[in-house]
Amino acid sequence: MTEPVSAANKPDAMSATWSETTLADAKAAVADAYGLDGAVKRLSSERDETFLFTRADGVDFILKIANAAEDPAALQFQDGALLHLEAVAPAVPVPRLVPTLSAEPSHTLFTTDGPRIMRLLTFLGGELQYRTPVSEAQSRNVGRALAGLGLGLEKYDGRPPEGKLMWDISHMLDLAAVTDEVAAEHRAQVEAVLDEFERSRPAIAALERRQIIHNDFNPHNILLDPEEPTRVVGIIDFGDMVHAPVINDLAVALSYHLATENWGARIGAFLEGFLSARALEPAEVELLPLLTRSRLAMSIIIAEWRSARFPENRDYIMRNHAAAWRGLQNIADLTPAGLKRLVPNLIEA
Numbered sequence: 518m519t520e521p522v523s524a525a526n527k528p529d530a531m532s533a534t535w536s537e538t539t540l541a542d543a544k545a546a547v548a549d550a551y552g553l554d555g556a557v558k559r560l561s562s563e564r565d566e567t568f569l570f571t572r573a574d575g576v577d578f579i580l581k582i583a584n585a586a587e588d589p590a591a592l593q594f595q596d597g598a599l600l601h602l603e604a605v606a607p608a609v610p611v612p613r614l615v616p617t618l619s620a621e622p623s624h625t626l627f628t629t630d631g632p633r634i635m636r637l638l639t640f641l642g643g644e645l646q647y648r649t650p651v652s653e654a655q656s657r658n659v660g661r662a663l664a665g666l667g668l669g670l671e672k673y674d675g676r677p678p679e680g681k682l683m684w685d686i687s688h689m690l691d692l693a694a695v696t697d698e699v700a701a702e703h704r705a706q707v708e709a710v711l712d713e714f715e716r717s718r719p720a721i722a723a724l725e726r727r728q729i730i731h732n733d734f735n736p737h738n739i740l741l742d743p744e745e746p747t748r749v750v751g752i753i754d755f756g757d758m759v760h761a762p763v764i765n766d767l768a769v770a771l772s773y774h775l776a777t778e779n780w781g782a783r784i785g786a787f788l789e790g791f792l793s794a795r796a797l798e799p800a801e802v803e804l805l806p807l808l809t810r811s812r813l814a815m816s817i818i819i820a821e822w823r824s825a826r827f828p829e830n831r832d833y834i835m836r837n838h839a840a841a842w843r844g845l846q847n848i849a850d851l852t853p854a855g856l857k858r859l860v861p862n863l864i865e866a
């Protein structure tokens with residue numbers, strides 16, 4: 518989501534509409550651009566058209582046709598990250614771009630809506646994490662997978678397109694402009710987090726470790742082995758990547774582990790897994806509780822604001838709202854010292 522919060526009346530890639538591509542046209546486009554024959558099945562997707570393409574020999578791929586409002590630079594940035602990971606960190610389980618007949622990572626379709634970028638990616642088998650039974654062992658392995666992904670992206674020198682990503686914690690304070698859309702029973706809590714973030718701006722600005730981060734490491738984007746649902750077999754959806762403090766990636770991920778009674782054990786296991794592959798710096802640990810609260814508050818603000826703008830899509834927009842609110846309640850008073858009690862080796866590991 519790249520729409521600035523001040524651009525309340527401008528169309529964006531999240532709300533743009535397009536003329537639906539028929540299955541026959543999608544199949545023909547793959548044959549033309551990739552020289553492949555097969556069957557096409559439509560899959561659900563919010564900001565693009567996504568299909569399962571099964572090649573004639575039975576091998577599955579994911580076909581994506583971006584909407585015309587999508588910034589081509591954003592897709593090139595995502596492609597660059599996948600190509601970088603393939604070259605320097607092949608063990609990180611992410612989709613691979615299938616080159617076109619002309620050896621390009623994507624192909625442009627010229628449609629009645631305007632140019633639309635088509636990409637074909639390898640298919641990653643597995644079950645989405647949110648559909649699997651949770652466990653501390655799973656959280657530990659997911660944490661380790663995030664650390665591995667971050668290390669793989671550490672030297673990626675691509676840069677996001679111009680403009681602010683709404684889901685970038687670094688720009689949390691921009692959301693103060695729309696807190697009047699937040700329900701009265703939630704507003705005081707999210708405004709308290711905004712105030713805490715404002716007071717901590719100097720410390721956040723001083724964070725030294727910055728790089729391209731996934732920024733959306735959540736249970737809808739993590740694939741697990743159905744036979745062994747603690748083992749990560751895939752990481753998908755690179756559409757929210759930003760250049761930001763490394764610790765922000767961890768804050769985003771932890772925010773999805775907080776809506777249960779055993780949240781302390783779950784984030785403790787997640788952090789143990791992360792630390793087994795990548796250490797944290799003292800300044801990062803000090804800010805992690807605040808940054809995690811910030812992501813949860815952002816989820817609440819954005820969901821309530823966007824559901825008011827797009828009531829026809831309210832159910833989808835609000836799907837994680839209750840969990841975010843419960844998570845925020847659970848860690849409303851979590852301090853760095855409290856976090857260190859959950860994971861005693863938080864810095865030393």
